[in-house]
Amino acid sequence: MQTMEAIRARRNVRKYKAEAVPREQIERLLEAAMLAPSAVNSRPWEFVVTDKREILQRLTEAHPASRMLLTASWAIAVCGRPDLQPKHNFWQQDCAAAAENILLAAADMGLGTCWCGCYPAEPRTSEVQKVLGVTSVPVALIAVGVPDEAPAQKGFYDPSRVTFL
Secondary structure: OOOOHHHHOOOOOOOOOOOOOOHHHHHHHHHHOOOOHHHHHHOOEEEEEEEEEEHHHHHEEEOOHHHHHHHOOOEEEEEEEEEHHOOOOHHHHHHHHHHHHHHHHHOOOOEEEEEEEEOOOOOHHHHEEEEOOOOOOOOOEEEEEEOOOOOOOOHHHHOOOOOOO
16 A cells, blocks of 8 residues: 555544454554654654453543444553653654554554544543553553444545645
8 A cells, every 4th residue: 555545544443343453463553653753763652552351441441532442452552751852842743643653554454543642631641541550641542453344534635724835
């Protein structure tokens, strides 16, 4: 798949088939995430990944908008490490770039994903942090699985939102 095809194919999938996604595919998604750009190549992120049903359930309790994790094969938490960027404050954008790489790589692989934002919404961020047992800042939870729905494309090019100087 070409890049623009993956961008056009990406959807927020909220229903997944009861098919396991192999760990090797998840590792490819994490590789894509870690290839994202970051300020001064500081890579201010870490990832917490689980396919454990108990943890997925607890995450849905901590993050009410993440109910799709109940049918997803995996959750990937993209967590920020501001301590790795002491002279800059771009860790949120860098984590967002890593998350988007996961979404596009998953679309290329035929997997479904849904990005559930955490940071800066409280108490969502701190509750997800507790479930994951991390001190880093959960920026996003990404549900990953074999899609059991084919949502329509919602995004489109809108020239009224572009100014050429």
